Amino acid sequence: MRSVRSSRWTGCEGVLGIDRRKSAPQEPGRRETLATEAHRAIEAIWRIESARLIAGLARFVGDIGTAEELAQDALVAALEQWPTSGVPEKPGAWLMATAKHRATDLFRRRKTLERKYEELGRDVEREQRGVDLDTAIDEDFGDDLLGLIFMACHPILSKDARVALTLRVLGGLTTEEIARGFLVPVSSIAQRIVRAKRTLTEAHVRFEVPGGAERVARLASVLEVIYLIFNEGYSATAGEDWVRPGLCEEALRVGRILAELAPTEAEVHGLVALMEIHASRLRARVGPAGEPVLLLDQDRARWDRLLIHRGLAALERAQRLGGAIGAYTLQAAIAACHARAATAAETDWLRIVALYDAVAQLAHSPVVELNRAVAVGMAFGPAAGLDLVDALLPEPSLKAYHLLPAVRGDLLRKLGRFEEARAEFERAASLTENVVERELMQRRAAECTAERIAG
């Protein structure tokens, strides 16, 4: 396997995009080493603290944009001071206190925000009177973080904006890292984030943890964003890599955090279960030359048993919380059927078909229908599957979806209709933008030609 695969995106080098040499002391040697060490520590601390720092500040100042700027100011202050003064004992509290002081300055300058300044002034005074800042942060931090997640994933933002903002403020990723993860120019991501913050401010989106019916809709938006990030890592839609595990790890991490923050939400556990089980196959999905290996061809010994175990536990939790008919929980249950089968031949396809039936009842989705057709093909034979796929051919939303001809080609091939199968695989190859996936489809097409000649 190419060595860049796991290190390229998850690597921490230059996480903050700051040239370390600039802030290092002038003379070389020991002091420079110390400065570098401090910078590495600051990067790590930023990864740990930034989300809760921004969350606490956002509750304070009311909007993500200002909160993030203040947090960045505190980071710059740390970069200036820590290399010489050393990392403080409670770095999170230091960053928060620094950011709050900057906030006070900022509001003093912005006379129009008189009221907030007073609130803030009181708060700073309270700290100065000796209230333990750390405790004050700890108390609200769970709700703050939840509020931040709901804000970054607000439905008034486009999907792309929600994804970028979530990775930025919750994952603590730089604009450059997000751009690299999604293979888009840095300027586009920067613009998306700026626009997203402006949209939130202009719409006066409140920093809150929504309740009742609104919570259901808002939570759906949050789960969608996390799953989008995961899927972009799991089946990269474009580029030369078939998987980008860094994105999967980020999505899983946000999912696991959310499961701790909202432990009674069945679908949160359902989504975590789905991601854990899918992630368990990451290393089996890629062959020695970087080529994709599809589920039924995978070496199951390479599946990550720890993640399967975690996924099954999360699934059980989701089901116990009454989530058995939730969309993510149902998909996790399907993934679990595969995870439990020791060999591909032992897969319980009848159960999978039943679970897809349940998914299809939740909402009409041609993609779900296509997956159901695959399961039907496995449970009742390729002809039955092909009937269902053919019924999907007029579906406008699947017109450019490469997996429709890919699945159809597969079923035709099993029926011995090699010439038709070859045409379908070639069509699939022309529709995907992922290089390795295109090669897989071209290989399938070539195999069909060979089988036709041999047959």
Add this chain to the structure above:
Amino acid sequence: MRVLVLAKEGVRSEGPATPPTPEAMAEFQKYNEELVKAGVVVGAGRLYPSSQGKRLRFDGKKRTVIDGPFPESKELVGGYWLWQVRSIDEAIEWLKRSPFDGGTYEIRQVLEMDGM
């Protein structure tokens, strides 16, 4: 990346010795909870004293079973964590925040993807 954190508690882990005070336990639990809430912990376990452990030594075709306790008191592992972090530095930062006041804790990166 995943890292394995080995708690090399030395003779402490060999005890029945003195159980930790309720305060120390509470402090540790608070720390562990913070790790879990941050999505860092993916696995964890405590080990029985090495007196209940076994070692198998391989020498060609020959296998020798050695009963515990093991002599290398400083190297004895009392427990482990499996953490999901973004860098070794992040793991160091988390570990620094622990309430431990003795022993050596070792961070080792788990070989993934490439090495498999």
